[in-house]
Amino acid sequence: MADKMSTVETLSPLTADGIYRFFRSGEEETLALRGVSLRVSAGEILAVTGPSGSGKSTLLACLAGLDEPTAGTVRVAGERMSARPEVERASLRSRHLGVLFQSANLFAHLSIEENVRLAQRLAPPKPSSMSAGGILDRVGLLKRAGAVPSQLSGGEAARAGLAVALANDPPVLLADEPTGELDGATEQRLLTLLRTHADRGCAILVVTHSPDVIAAADRVLSLHDGEVVS
Ligand SMILES: Nc1ncnc2c1ncn2[C@@H]1O[C@H](COP(=O)(O)OP(=O)(O)O)[C@@H](O)[C@H]1O
Ligand SMILES: [Mg+2]
Secondary structure (H helix, E strand, C coil), rough: CCHHHHHHHHHEEEEEEEEEEEECCCEEEEEEEEEEEEEEEECCCCEEEECCCCHHHHHHHHHHCCCCEEEEEEECCCEEEECCCHHHHHHHHHHHHHHHHECCCCCCCHCCCHHHHHHHCCCCEEECCHHHHHHHHHHHCHCCCCCCHHHHHHHHHHHHHHHHCCCCCCEEEECCCCCCCCCCCHHHHHHHHHHHHCCCEEEEEEECHHHHHHHCEEEEEEEEEEEEEC
């Protein structure tokens, strides 16, 4: 029984166990994360909220394997992400994670379609992968496929960022304030897209301040001074 339980545990799409992140710059020391644990299940949208400086972006970077926690373990699809060489983290990221950060994940000199294709070339193909056109159609950008990022409106850029994050049909999507600069209607449209992906089995973690995103989430985790508060 115990074995069965631990198997279920390790195969969870995303888990963090006791994450600490300590920064030292000169004389200044910051404990940005103080023992954060979380789990996101397939099909679930978890909203992470908290005041500025509470550690949300640091947490996301640790979950994405873009930063290394000082202590604690991150697992993605049952595989350990933390405390591994960068090349292994990058491989894990390309196979299992879609990442949508505030500073959009788009290359300025490439068209939207080329951005999606580039992301697809960085990961091994899988049976469930869609064509770049199919993904752009899903986020309502097929007609803008040839545009470069500077030609897009804020809402279009947000959806283009989502298209890149979803390019490889990742089982886990991490997003840092994806609707931060969007109007209400565009935010709702993005939320509908996120829910569609959750319904297809994607585990989604969204850092947000938006009451609408929080209301649309299945669960909310609040951070304060690097700790989870209930
Ligand atoms: N690279 C870094 N070096 C030093 N301190 C950092 C660094 N990144 C974040 N911090 C500090 O960690 C704390 C949490 O920051 P952050 O995760 O960006 O918070 P949030 O995203 O919730 O606004 C803040 O006090 C911030 O100043
Ligand atoms: Mg932040």
